[in-house]
Amino acid sequence: MQRLALLPQMESLFSLLFLLLLPRPSWLYSLHNCTIESTDPWKINCNYYYKLSRIPPDIPKSVAYLSVYGTNIESICQGDFSGLTELQTLDLGGNHISQIEDAAFSHLSSLTELSLSTNSLKNLTDHMFTGLSNLTVLGLGFNKINHISGLAFAPLTKLLELDLWGNHLSSISDIVKVVSFCPLLKSLDLSGNPLTSIESEQFPFPFNITVLDLSWTPLSRFSLHSDVFPHLQTLHLASVYNDLQWNISDKAFLKSLMTLDLGFNSFSVKTCQLIFQSLDSLEKLVLNYVYPLDRGLLDMACGIQTLQSLDVYNSENHFINDSLFKLCSNLTELDLSLNHLTDVAPSSLQMLTRLSRLNFSINGLTEVPLTIRNMSSLTSLSFKSNSISKLRCLDFSGLHLLKILDLSYNNIRELNSCVFQDLQNLQELNIRKNLILKFDDSFGTTLPNLLFLDAADNNIKKLQKGVFRNMTHLTDLDLVSQFAPLMSMEKGSRGRSQLQQVFNLPSLQTLRITVYKGSCISLTIDLLKGLDDLKMLSLKGCFIRALDTKMFHHTPRLINLEIRNIRKWTPVPELFQPLTVLQTLDLSENHLKSVDFLSEANLMQLQTLKLQNNDVSVINERVFEALPSLRYLDVSDNPFVCNCSNADFIDWVIWNRQVYVNGAYQYRCASLPSEQGALLLEFDYRWCWESVGFFCFICSSALVLLTLLLSFLHHFLRFHLQYSFYLLRAFLYHRQQRGQGCAEIYDAFVSYNVHDEEWVYRELLPELEGRQGWKLCLHHRDFEPGKAIMENIVDAIYSSRKTLCVISHQYLLSDFRLLDEQKDVLILLFLEELSSNQLSPFFRMRKLMRSRTYLSWSGARGHRGLFWERVRHALQSGAQLPADNPLPTDD
Numbered sequence: 011m012q013r014l015a016l017l018p019q020m021e022s023l024f025s026l027l028f029l030l031l032l033p034r035p036s037w038l039y040s041l042h043n044c045t046i047e048s049t050d051p052w053k054i055n056c057n058y059y060y061k062l063s064r065i066p067p068d069i070p071k072s073v074a075y076l077s078v079y080g081t082n083i084e085s086i087c088q089g090d091f092s093g094l095t096e097l098q099t100l101d102l103g104g105n106h107i108s109q110i111e112d113a114a115f116s117h118l119s120s121l122t123e124l125s126l127s128t129n130s131l132k133n134l135t136d137h138m139f140t141g142l143s144n145l146t147v148l149g150l151g152f153n154k155i156n157h158i159s160g161l162a163f164a165p166l167t168k169l170l171e172l173d174l175w176g177n178h179l180s181s182i183s184d185i186v187k188v189v190s191f192c193p194l195l196k197s198l199d200l201s202g203n204p205l206t207s208i209e210s211e212q213f214p215f216p217f218n219i220t221v222l223d224l225s226w227t228p229l230s231r232f233s234l235h236s237d238v239f240p241h242l243q244t245l246h247l248a249s250v251y252n253d254l255q256w257n258i259s260d261k262a263f264l265k266s267l268m269t270l271d272l273g274f275n276s277f278s279v280k281t282c283q284l285i286f287q288s289l290d291s292l293e294k295l296v297l298n299y300v301y302p303l304d305r306g307l308l309d310m311a312c313g314i315q316t317l318q319s320l321d322v323y324n325s326e327n328h329f330i331n332d333s334l335f336k337l338c339s340n341l342t343e344l345d346l347s348l349n350h351l352t353d354v355a356p357s358s359l360q361m362l363t364r365l366s367r368l369n370f371s372i373n374g375l376t377e378v379p380l381t382i383r384n385m386s387s388l389t390s391l392s393f394k395s396n397s398i399s400k401l402r403c404l405d406f407s408g409l410h411l412l413k414i415l416d417l418s419y420n421n422i423r424e425l426n427s428c429v430f431q432d433l434q435n436l437q438e439l440n441i442r443k444n445l446i447l448k449f450d451d452s453f454g455t456t457l458p459n460l461l462f463l464d465a466a467d468n469n470i471k472k473l474q475k476g477v478f479r480n481m482t483h484l485t486d487l488d489l490v491s492q493f494a495p496l497m498s499m500e501k502g503s504r505g506r507s508q509l510q511q512v513f514n515l516p517s518l519q520t521l522r523i524t525v526y527k528g529s530c531i532s533l534t535i536d537l538l539k540g541l542d543d544l545k546m547l548s549l550k551g552c553f554i555r556a557l558d559t560k561m562f563h564h565t566p567r568l569i570n571l572e573i574r575n576i577r578k579w580t581p582v583p584e585l586f587q588p589l590t591v592l593q594t595l596d597l598s599e600n601h602l603k604s605v606d607f608l609s610e611a612n613l614m615q616l617q618t619l620k621l622q623n624n625d626v627s628v629i630n631e632r633v634f635e636a637l638p639s640l641r642y643l644d645v646s647d648n649p650f651v652c653n654c655s656n657a658d659f660i661d662w663v664i665w666n667r668q669v670y671v672n673g674a675y676q677y678r679c680a681s682l683p684s685e686q687g688a689l690l691l692e693f694d695y696r697w698c699w700e701s702v703g704f705f706c707f708i709c710s711s712a713l714v715l716l717t718l719l720l721s722f723l724h725h726f727l728r729f730h731l732q733y734s735f736y737l738l739r740a741f742l743y744h745r746q747q748r749g750q751g752c753a754e755i756y757d758a759f760v761s762y763n764v765h766d767e768e769w770v771y772r773e774l775l776p777e778l779e780g781r782q783g784w785k786l787c788l789h790h791r792d793f794e795p796g797k798a799i800m801e802n803i804v805d806a807i808y809s810s811r812k813t814l815c816v817i818s819h820q821y822l823l824s825d826f827r828l829l830d831e832q833k834d835v836l837i838l839l840f841l842e843e844l845s846s847n848q849l850s851p852f853f854r855m856r857k858l859m860r861s862r863t864y865l866s867w868s869g870a871r872g873h874r875g876l877f878w879e880r881v882r883h884a885l886q887s888g889a890q891l892p893a894d895n896p897l898p899t900d901d
Contacts, residue, residue, distance in 0.1 A: 116141030384408030525551030838864035
């Protein structure tokens with residue numbers, strides 16, 4: 011009873027030892043508050059984790075890009091970035107950082123880009139940037155900086171870009187002093203600071219900057235009387251509150267200036283004139299949000315002979331007349347987007363004979379303006395986000411050099427092939443988000459050099475036979491639409507040949523097909539036939555039957571595959587087996603209940619696997635053994651069960667060091683109402699293994715004990731056990747024979763070892779059978795052939811009145827049998843002297859020698875007649891005879 015009471019205590023003790031000995035992971039290859047980019051394992055994003063109040067400690071040391079934007083971090087401490095020696099880009103913007111300890115970034119020896127924008131910094135100290143000797147880009151925009159220590163930028167000897175926009179810096183002289191430690195500085199953004207003047211006297215030496223941004227400042231004076239900006243190429247003066255006093259004593263001081271931004275200003279005509287007169291090399295002018303945009307301002311601007319690019323974005327020009335750009339004939343780029351344009355005069359742009367890029371995006375045009383016809387120099391044209399409802403055959407006539415045409419987000423219903431008859435060199439066509447019902451039969455023949463076609467979000471319901479004919483160079487096709495009649499045709503119908511003609515595009519590398527609910531389609535086996543070079547395929551939407559297992563036989567080079575929203579689909583391994591070079595597979599939103607099919611899918615090169623938002627409750631870790639190249643896994647938003655069914659998966663997530671499991675710490679349980687909201691990785695899966703471990707412990711312990719016991723028995727008691735076995739068999743046989751009755755046909759059965767056979771035949775047999783006349787049973791002579799040896803022995807014993815054992819040293823070592831009927835039928839005859847040590851293992855023999863007649867041949871050498879007389883007497887009667895020799899005593 012005491013032993014039984016101890017069992018629960020022993021079990022608890024074993025459980026405790028098992029848990030204590032189980033090693034704990036130092037860090038998981040899954041991050042608590044961050045995610046790793048699926049396409050770049052060295053890029054980590056911790057953006058908008060509002061509960062994050064410090065730099066996450068589990069960031070892998072090999073990270074190269076880290077973004078911690080939009081969290082609640084208030085301070086940066088020494089050691090926050092310890093070990094991140096490979097980090098190159100760090101974004102700490104959008105936080106509440108008000109304090110940075112000295113040398114907090116000293117571990118980041120490889121850092122080249124640092125952003126601290128949109129925080130609460132007020133003071134930059136001398137040692138704040140210690141260790142950042144390789145930094146090239148520093149963003150400090152939109153803080154509350156009002157003081158920069160004189161040596162703050164001293165470590166930044168390789169700095170190229172400095173962003174200080176939106177702070178409280180009012181002295182340009184103080185800024186010049188601190189940035190003087192950055193001899194390689196090229197870009198300086200001082201926008202949004204309370205700076206009132208820029209004067210050459212404030213610069214003790216020439217600056218090498220090429221970009222200077224003074225936008226959104228109360229700047230009232232810009233005066234240069236020395237060449238302090240010899241390399242300045244871009245100057246931003248947008249949204250300057252005052253009418254600027256512009257004073258440039260020598261045009262050579264701005265000889266390198268090529269881009270000028272004067273947007274959102276209300277400078278006087280005189281100020282603009284002074285500015286334009288001081289510029290002889292300007293190439294690009296930005297006049298965004300300048301209204302009204304009159305011809306006088308444009309005439310002054312276009313009077314700069316070098317001007318090539320003009321942006322008049324959002325300048326409230328509802329109408330463009332024939333004279334507005336009369337003097338701008340040298341322009342090569344013109345941006346007229348977001349101007350609420352509703353009408354354009356037929357000849358308003360005809361004088362722009364060098365124009366190559368024209369942007370009419372985000373206006374109110376209802377048709378393509380006549381003015382663009384025959385603008386033969388155009389290479390890029392955009393009418394994105396207008397109200398164009400119809401395209402005329404001559405709308406793009408004469409645009410033989412056009413390569414890019416954007417007609418997206420309009421109301422176009424028809425797309426006749428005649429519209430593109432002059433666009434033989436068109437490479438990119440975007441007709442996304444229109445009302446197009448179908449393509450013209452000759453659509454493909456008019457665009458033989460097209461590389462990119464985006465026809466997503468239209469009302470296309472049918473693709474005619476040969477619609478993409480002659481588009482042999484097409485590499486990217488996006489058909490996010492509402493297909494129905496054509497795709498629903500089954501294999502063997504006319505639709506099969508049509509499908510082959512539709513997608514017979516040997517150069518196509520990217521194909522996207524999305525079908526909205528309410529217009530479900532059926533994919534046929536030959537859908538992808540002819541797409542031998544396809545690299546990326548996306549199938550989204552309402553497909554009414556499973557994908558054919560042979561569908562991907564035509565796309566052996568597929569690298570990226572996305573299949574989403576397939577209704578009632580159960581994938582099979584055969585579907586993916588032809589995709590031997592597939593690297594990315596996205597099977598999200600398919601209501602999958604199991605991913606076991608991946609075990610036999612032969613995806614040996616797969617690196618990224620996404621299975622978000624399915625119905626997977628249990629994942630077998632053996633699935634990942636079949637994906638040796640896997641590096642990224644996302645199974646978020648699945649209804650996991652938090653029980654022992656997922657113990658192996660949880661253990662794999664924690665311990666594997668090859669595959670990053672995105673968002674693993676946010677996976678939640680959904681198996682029971684009581685578990686709603688519980689986290690999967692918080693489930694203590696180790697208890698699932700306690701009973702198994704305890705069972706293994708008991709079994710192994712029992713096996714060890716059994717092995718020891720058997721070894722002991724074999725070494726010390728093997729003869730005793732063997733004898734007991736034979737004795738049991740003899741006892742059973744005796745009962746059987748006694749019940750049946752057995753005739754005694756022999757006087758004695760002689761038991762001897764084969765080594766003593768010569769003595770038996772030379773001495774014993776002639777004496778007992780020849781002279782005395784006894785009938786003996788000898789196994790070599792009288793055993794029945796074919797019968798089991800044990801049966802012969804037992805039959806011989808019970809068919810004989812006596813059993814005569816010829817005992818020698820060899821007899822003891824042999825497999826001898828001493829069977830006893832508890833009566834005096836056993837006669838022991840010793841051929842040689844045996845010591846007590848030799849007899850000690852044979853306890854049964856010693857017992858018999860104490861209770862049975864035994865005779866010694868070696869002791870009767872001089873009295874052979876007396877010896878054989880004693881044998882005769884023993885065979886004749888059952889009386890006990892005195893032994894020739896006393897039994898050896900125990901030593």
